[in-house]
Amino acid sequence: MSDLSPRRPAGRDVLLVDLDGTLVDSAPDLARALNALLVEQAVEPLPLPTVKSMVGEGARKLVERAAAARGLTASLDALVERFLALYAETLTVETLPFPGAVETLQGLKAEGWRLALCTNKPIGFSRTILEALDLGRLFEAAAGGDSFPMRKPDPRHLALTLEPLGLGLERAVMLGDGPSDLEAAAAAGIPSVWCRFGYGGARAAGLPRTAEIGGFGELPGVLSRL
Numbered sequence: 209m210s211d212l213s214p215r216r217p218a219g220r221d222v223l224l225v226d227l228d229g230t231l232v233d234s235a236p237d238l239a240r241a242l243n244a245l246l247v248e249q250a251v252e253p254l255p256l257p258t259v260k261s262m263v264g265e266g267a268r269k270l271v272e273r274a275a276a277a278r279g280l281t282a283s284l285d286a287l288v289e290r291f292l293a294l295y296a297e298t299l300t301v302e303t304l305p306f307p308g309a310v311e312t313l314q315g316l317k318a319e320g321w322r323l324a325l326c327t328n329k330p331i332g333f334s335r336t337i338l339e340a341l342d343l344g345r346l347f348e349a350a351a352g353g354d355s356f357p358m359r360k361p362d363p364r365h366l367a368l369t370l371e372p373l374g375l376g377l378e379r380a381v382m383l384g385d386g387p388s389d390l391e392a393a394a395a396a397g398i399p400s401v402w403c404r405f406g407y408g409g410a411r412a413a414g415l416p417r418t419a420e421i422g423g424f425g426e427l428p429g430v431l432s433r434l
C-alpha cells in the first residue's frame with residue numbers, strides 16, 4: 209500500500225514553478241518597458257503578442273530579439289542596460305498572478321507539495337514581483353536567470369534551484385509555459401506540465417511535455433494523474 213497522497217505522483221512532491229507566462233502575466237509590463245526602449249531608439253513599438261513570443265529566455269534574449277525585429281544596430285549591452293532600467297520602474301504596474309494560481313498553489317502546499325520558483329528572469333526583479341504580489345510566501349526557494357552560470361533549458365538550473373531544499377530532481381515536476389521549461393525538464397528526466405495560457409505558443413507547441421493545463425484549476429487533477 210502506498211502512503212502517498214492521491215494528489216502526488218509516486219515519489220514526487222516538489223513543484224518547480226516558472227514565473228513569466230506561468231505564475232504571473234507579466235507581458236504587459238515587459239512590453240511597456242521594451243516599447244519605451246524602442247521608441248527611444250526611434251523605431252516602431254512591438255505588439256503585445258509579438259513581445260510574448262520573445263519572452264522566456266531572459267532579459268538579454270528579449271532585447272536581442274526585439275532589436276533584431278526592428279533592425280537596431282546599437283550595442284546590445286547598452287540596450288539591455290537601458291531596458292533593465294526602464295523595466296525596474298514598472299515591474300508591477302499591470303503584472304498579476306494568472307487566475308486561480310494563488311489558491312491552487314496554496315491548496316497543493318496544504319496537500320504536502322513543496323514549491324520552488326525557477327525563472328530565467330533576473331532574480332532581483334523576480335523577488336520584487338513575488339513580494340509586491342505577496343507570492344513569496346508560497347516558495348521555499350527561488351532562482352533566477354542570473355543566479356547560476358547556467359539557466360533553463362540547462363537542466364542544472366532546475367537541480368541548483370532545489371539545492372537549498374536539500375532535494376534532488378527525482379522528487380520534482382516542472383510547471384512552465386516556455387520551450388526552455390519543457391527542454392530543461394526533458395533533459396533533467398522529470399515530468400513537465402505545460403501552461404497553454406502562457407507565452408510559449410508555437411515555439412513550445414511541438415516540444416514533448418508530460419501533460420498540459422489550460423488554467424490553474426486543472427493543475428491538481430493533472431498532477432494526480434502524472
Ligand SMILES: O=C(O)COP(=O)(O)O
Pocket residue numbers: 226227228229263264265266267270326327328329330386
Ligand atoms: O525570459 C524571462 O525573462 C523570464 O522567463 P521565465 O520566467 O518564463 O523563465
Ligand SMILES: [Mg+2]
Pocket residue numbers: 226227228229230263264384385386406
Ligand atoms: Mg515562462
